[in-house]
Amino acid sequence: MARLEAKSEVSGSVWKIEVTAGQSVAEGDVLILIESMKMEIPVVAEAAGTVASILVAESDPIVEGQTVAILDT
């Protein structure tokens, strides 16, 4: 089992958290939506696995490259 850091590709703020810790996800599933430049930019699961933890809360400011969730894959 490997730990995978899900990172935001953009700076912005957390718009919506779409998953909860413990939930299993498929590759490509949306984990968190980041609001940036008036768009909702998804952070997606890069591999199938289980959400180990969510590291941010809704409306938190996010910087580019920030890890927002951890997956066990």
Place this chain on the structure above:
Amino acid sequence: MSWEAEVQEIARRRAFADQLGGPEMIARQHDAGRLTIRERVSNLVDGESFQEVGRLTGSAKYADGELQSVTPAPYVMGLAKIGGRDVAIGGEDFTVRGGTSWGSSRRKGGQGGFVEDLAHNYRIPLVNLIDGAGGSVTSAERRGYSVLPGIHGFEQSVRLLGEVPVVSAVMGTAAGGPAGRAILSHFSVMVKETSQIFAAGPPVVRRSLGQEITKEQLGGSKVAVDAAGTIDNVAENEAAAFDQVRRFLSYMPQNVWELPPIVACDDPPGRADEELLSIVPKDRRKPYNMRKLMGHVADNGSLFEIQPSFGRAVITSLGRMNGQVVGFIANNPMIYGGAMDGAAARKQIHFLDLCDCFHIPIVFLVDVPGFMVGLQAEQAATLREGMRCVHAAMQATVPILTVIIRKCYGMAGMATCDKNGLDLKVAWPSAEWGSLPIEGGVAAAYRREIEQSDNPALREKQLEAELRAFASPFRTAEAFAIEDIIDPRETRAYLCRFLDAARGKLASSLGPKPKYGVRP
């Protein structure tokens, strides 16, 4: 009497060349996860097509007039074929004195030299396999004096950029001249973890700035490719780097006096993928996967992305349409809504120049809200970089076809149109445009009216709604201010039809393209 003895001497001397820097140095090269220059050439080129030039060069040792050994010159080069076409190819031999330059009066390559003369005179692509740190201070000791920079200059390297495709693969640690040589290319690639590139390596950085840093931290692909865009692409290993070199060259003509090769295409130009009808979400806040969209439009499996990890707000990809080479420039709504930042502008400029130089028509898939905004963007000279990109687009003379997928705003949007040519722009029904987006634009233009209203927020919304009615692409089409609105599924057929028709224009406007003026 025959020349048998002398011919045997040729064979003996060739054998010295094949020994490179000796078994110990070759083992060190392999232990570092790297191939030797001869292995690299042989793995990269077609079969046995390598015809070496200068195989007997080196420093010989004699005893009583008898040859004892030859240490080969640290550069191997010659003529070879890639994809059935001739190329000039050369690279440093790191196993001989770390690939440092070698004191002959005629260079073999690496910075000018025979290999670059070969590419220039025969008008064939140049492939540089770079693995060296350039000059060595020990050469001053040998010569007895210090040479001025540029004694073996970059003038031929620069000339080649307007004549033939130049590809550089950074295969080891490159600093100084070889690092500079890598940049003077149309396409460059480096190898993850086993190659690094910088102006100067860790010992110089320690001495100059007192910084302790490893060569991977200083010039590995995370810095050189992803953060800086110094090198275009990264490959997992040397074999994958060679794949990328071959792939890049497959889209290129041999020189600017010829057209890129057109291949037989088994993907019907009329293919109309159903997915295109719903790929753009109706909710304007929701982005979509532009790479998937491109895959539905281009010939199957034909896309080859340049600089995928740098300036990610824009996607620049070579590809084919009905077998003809095309440069795709597409905005990526997943990265800041596709807004053009300094890095994206720099990437787009290079790609525009590349396509224009080699007579490759350009297809823009437009979804750009404008230049990136904010303090960071201003500090990064986004406006200047963005205008440099506009300038590059306005200088391009290849046919440019514009497909507006969603947003087309501002100066970044203007730079997607064929202003020197037909200026054919088609839009999807999801398209919207203007000199600036309605949101924000309304707040600025109607500031007084909004402020004086009883309910400013409501008034702003009302004004936005009123203006949005005029934003319908159909109204612009009525006025022929957009040439067509098309069913997204028709995109491939429409573009193929015009790109096929543009072949005659491309074929009759070949040659170098001198560009005048000052790019801002």
